[in-house]
Amino acid sequence: MDLVEIICGIDEAGRGPLAGPVCAAAVILDKKRRINGLNDSKQLTEERRDVLAVRIKERAIAWGIGWASAEEIDAVNIRQANFLAMRRAFDALGVKPTHVLVDGNDPPPIHCKITCIIGGDAEEACISAASILAKTARDAVMVRSEEHTSELQSHHELV
Numbered sequence: 664m665d666l667v668e669i670i671c672g673i674d675e676a677g678r679g680p681l682a683g684p685v686c687a688a689a690v691i692l693d694k695k696r697r698i699n700g701l702n703d704s705k706q707l708t709e710e711r712r713d714v715l716a717v718r719i720k721e722r723a724i725a726w727g728i729g730w731a732s733a734e735e736i737d738a739v740n741i742r743q744a745n746f747l748a749m750r751r752a753f754d755a756l757g758v759k760p761t762h763v764l765v766d767g768n769d770p771p772p773i774h775c776k777i778t779c780i781i782g783g784d785a786e787e788a789c790i791s792a793a794s795i796l797a798k799t800a801r802d803a804v805m806v807r808s809e810e811h812t813s814e815l816q817s818h819h820e821l822v
Contacts, residue, residue: 684801704795
């Protein structure tokens, strides 16, 4: 009996910044529905990331987003919060992968075969896709947060 390997890529965004949540994404790509232009999200323009994020969501077998809040980061440290976001993204897939490829060299505590790849977001399509989804999701949250803060400041100045 041939077992089909289901490979999932996981990456995060927001581990380095001093503000906001950390976001992770998990993606299982469909080999029959190729997505051209996948790369490390940091190597793509914002416009290209946005276009690719839509394609990834349309063509992937499964994808999930996981978050760890600023409060969780403060409570457990950034490394553990990153793992929490990754586990939440993995759990949101709805499909159980047999193998997880993670960008970096620090494997999250997920009950699955895991391979860490330094620079994986530029080498493995599924990690690139996860990188793009995590970055676009976190950027959208940070923009909304900034807009909300600006509205509050404008209202305060009027009072």
